[in-house]
Amino acid sequence: EKSGQLDDKQLKAILKVAQRQPEMLVSFVIDQLKIDRSSLSKVAKYFLRNINVSRCFRKNPNLRKHFIEQLGLIESPSPEDYKLVLSLYKSCNTVIEKYSSIPNLFNSFKTINRFSTFEVVNIF
Numbered sequence: 001e002k003s004g005q006l007d008d009k010q011l012k013a014i015l016k017v018a019q020r021q022p023e024m025l026v027s028f029v030i031d032q033l034k035i036d037r038s039s040l041s042k043v044a045k046y047f048l049r050n051i052n053v054s055r056c057f058r059k060n061p062n063l064r065k066h067f068i069e070q071l072g073l074i075e076s077p078s079p080e081d082y083k084l085v086l087s088l089y090k091s092c093n094t095v096i097e098k099y100s101s102i103p104n105l106f107n108s109f110k111t112i113n114r115f116s117t118f119e120v121v122n123i124f
Helices: 008-018 022-035 042-050 053-059 061-071 079-091 093-098 102-108 110-114 117-123
Strands: none
Touching: 008 022, 008 042, 022 042, 022 053, 022 061, 042 079, 053 061, 053 079
8 A cells, every 4th residue: 555545444434524515525536636637546436436426516516517627637547437437427417418528528538449338338
């Protein structure tokens, strides 16, 4: 384990404390993406999978806009990143209508060819 990285126990503790304010965790993910655009970190993925992103964005549309913008700028997403982003779009379908960066995602997600059609369809 690298120095400075959070372990699973620490991630769970942070999630429990911040559960009532998920916008803090989304802001953290946005800040992380601004610093490192290469892909979603382990921490970012953990938080995004374990908070109610849809409810968070309904409460704070501006945060939603910034989040979607940062997702569109990911440079080297993994297949796992791609699946997570699509599942977030699915759970927050209003995001697609107002702040669609899906064309950007398809252009920037160079890994799309790694997916079988069945895998992509299963996400939707």
